[in-house]
Amino acid sequence: MTSCCRATGCEEIFKPATARRNLRRYLRKGLGSIERRMVATIGTRDLGGARVLEIGGGVGAVQAELLAKGASTGEIVELVPAYEPYARELAAAKGFENRSVFRVADVLDDPKAVAPAGVVVLNRVVCCSPDGIRLAGVGARLAERILMLSFPRDRALTRLFVNAVNGMMQLLGRSFRTYLHPRTSLVAAAQDAGLVLAQTGRNFVWEFATFRRPTPS
DSSP states (O other): OOOTTTTHHHHHHHOHHHHHHHHHHHHHHHHHHHHHHHHTTTTTHHHOOHHHEETOOOTTTTHHHHHHHTEEEEEESSSSSGGGHHHHHHHHHHHOOOEEEEEETTTOOOOTGGEEEOOOOEEEEEOOOTHHHHHHHHHHHHHEEEEEEEEESSSHHHHHHHHHHHHHHHTTTOOOOOOOHOOOOOOOOHHHTEEEEEEEEEEEEEEEEEEEEOOOO
């Protein structure tokens, strides 16, 4: 189990019961709408021989879709160890148990502990950390080809919801907080690492951005 203080708040919320529900929901319904649209921006040619790195990937649903679409191997890096048995169960259910690994690590604490990958996924994870913008930058630097990033839309209704959630966390005596990072800052963090914004999309609450690394001429 990681000893990083960043894991403490997440472990209060993302427990084995949460991981089990996430797995059952995915096996029953598949990806959520924003994840489906995000995965659709990646073609099979993008994934040929690529390794997928899903940071904060939970049970690894996005990774599973990309492996099915043509990626070679995948790795889930999580702060929370509660997800591991369910990530392994999902990999086995999809027939990817020999192509997917799960590891507990903090990429902010030690980015060099994680190897670069062809495709890096940060799905609904930057909002779980006050260092979300820095996390986007780390993910971008690890992305050899593509970075897939999703985050809450920065709008009045979302800010109201985030404030309500954080107020409830405080009343319950929990340290976990949700953070609404500016879209411009998240995009800039990826661009500063040499990536180019390629596709975007949104629904009522979430939005995504797919970035690509320019091919040397």
